[in-house]
Amino acid sequence: MSKPFNEAEYRKRLIDRGTDPDTATDIASKTAASHNLQLQKEREEVPAWNANPRRGSVAVGKLVSRSDLPAAPAGAPSTKAALANTASEAPPKSATLKRRVKPSAAPKEVATSIAKKAAGSKGKQKGTVPVPDTAFNNRQLSLFQSFLANDDAQRDILSNAIDLWDSIPRYSVSRRRQDELRQPGGYLPIRKATFQYRGISLTAVVRPARLELRNEQGKPTGETVEYYPSAREELIEHALRRLATEQPSGFFDESQPRSGLYFTLYRLRQELAAQGHSMTHRDLAEGLDILSLGGLDIETEGDHDALGVRKFGRSTFIANLAGVKREDLDLNPNARWYVEFHPFVTASIDKIAYRQFNYHRWMQCRGQLGRWLISQLVLKYTQAAQATSFTMKYSTIKRDSGLLDGYKLPRQAVAALDEAWEELKEREVLASYTKAEERGARAKLIDVSYTLLPTRTFSTEQRAANKRQLDAKAAIVPHQETLL
Template structure:
């Protein structure tokens, strides 16, 4: 291994976030909900449909190559019935000895379940005033926070992490990158970047002295794009964070984004094969029946959390009675149907407000003398 390979990637100097990025129309729409704000957050369509946290630590150990390296992981999934791929590049860290000095060795990690919780928490913190920001001229969004604030928030959601675990999780998110490629209705879609960018961090000595020191993160471009285009969707954040399993979180996220017309008069079907393909969370099971049993358990958890009143499964078998697939028919709860109705209304209201604001901006621009017009 060369000396160059042992070094962490050099961090880019990032332009400071202007004060107006913490207070603007687009951000206000993202931070305003229809309902009790404390229990709500925003789901981002393509970003939250991408299986970006699906490689468990146990699986990573099996994939690890000599020297601590991990390969680029390519995951195939579908989004709105179009084929997509996600290429995930792991974060690389130096290893240190007991004396605190580098050993000359490195190790790599993919973002997994812990990093998923941290990212959800950061997005939740971003809906607080003077915490989240949206900088349209430089096309970026994110939030500022302290480690103490982040840790306290996660504890309140039932997830206790030490400061060193939080720092490691943030660094994995900042040093890992993901490239999402696929087709859309009218054009190809590509989104590439780190999971987050740590714009400003606090060193370990300062953290011990003052855990309330502020950090600043920048979200993936797909989140920024969603804020700009108002394509996000509100959902019950507290319920999602109460999930015991990662698969249950994924199922709830899918229902939030796809079962938008939920009501007591209609049901929703999901296939085992679709869930396995698009979540990438059942790949570790060597036997299909074990994966189905795990999925049954996750649906039971989703039901217990108040999303469903019931669900039933229908097995699809071939002529030789071989199990080919399982169809799950879901019956929503009154609470979830009401949440989806509120999410629909909020999304429609926000888009109307956004369109009105854009029209007013255009009219104001056109009313200016040509010599003074400035495009931002």
């Protein structure tokens, strides 16, 4: 059996050799976690995991608090060395492409869980598959974690908008509307929402998550209820995506393929609170449950499958979640959770189908509609300039967002949309907008066209996003154009 590993002594040796103290702490912690994993294997105490091939996702059968995390590479190159290989074309002098690096909390004993992949093509369960060291430091991940910005202050407010994934109306049913739709026994119907992506008609099929109700003491009441992911879960998912751009949290494993991150609930709560969305531990845990249990399918019309979406199969909003028991958190508040993103997110990281955007501004929006509009402008208004306008129609926004379906009258929905445009002016996205109403018989409102002009700030952000994306694609050879 392996000898005990002295983390403190190893850290001291690293510092004596000239390693930065924070980096030394992180390396020592990762090495200790890897050593503990080896000890666990020797004791043949591999945790039990249950795969659900029918849903195409992995459900956790047992959560443990041992140090099971695979270690990030101890000899990982420095930030400058990693950046040297991210693009073949150097960014302009006024801006730098740099990865966000933040020191790990690095507790003495990291309590975590190892994720297991779903069954193979014949439904046979595979063995436990730890995330390999190479998944924490590779070209695709480096490009995803790097942002084009003038300084650290600008870089810290950036994240990634995912092309197809952020165009799916997946969080559009409010909690209030869910209460109206809920049937006896707490059931919700399977929801189908038709939308268009690059002129292709698609249908999002959302299956609700069924949760066990608990009392104030956290004990099960015996009742269950279903929820669709909504605004709260949208905020949680975006916060997780941003945390995945920090080293050494995020990973991209091309061999599986899969992408995601390791995180602590404290860090996630801290991130949400910093963006003005404080959540209790209970709310956050419930939101993660809904994301990991709620299903999402994408269906194409007819026999033509232009996006090749069928190859991804069915998945939950979070493809895999491994958590930590509350009693383990009491012993170690820094115990880490494991998340795998939806296959569409993984495919977008692989194909560089994402764009940097002002995540802080997005988080500060008062409502979902404003956030949706910002995401669409980031993804579609790529040539934003003060002399170049962009047009969006009320009918298109209603169809593709799903956020205006709750209004009884069109004029109420249009008023809500006008309010969202005004907020985008406040947030320095739009300099101005004009609207032209299309009316039919008896002055009935048929549609509204909005002509938008961006601010100089938003135009500059879009140019930086264009440059960053071009540099990233140039770094991947050969590059194949794809819709994902």
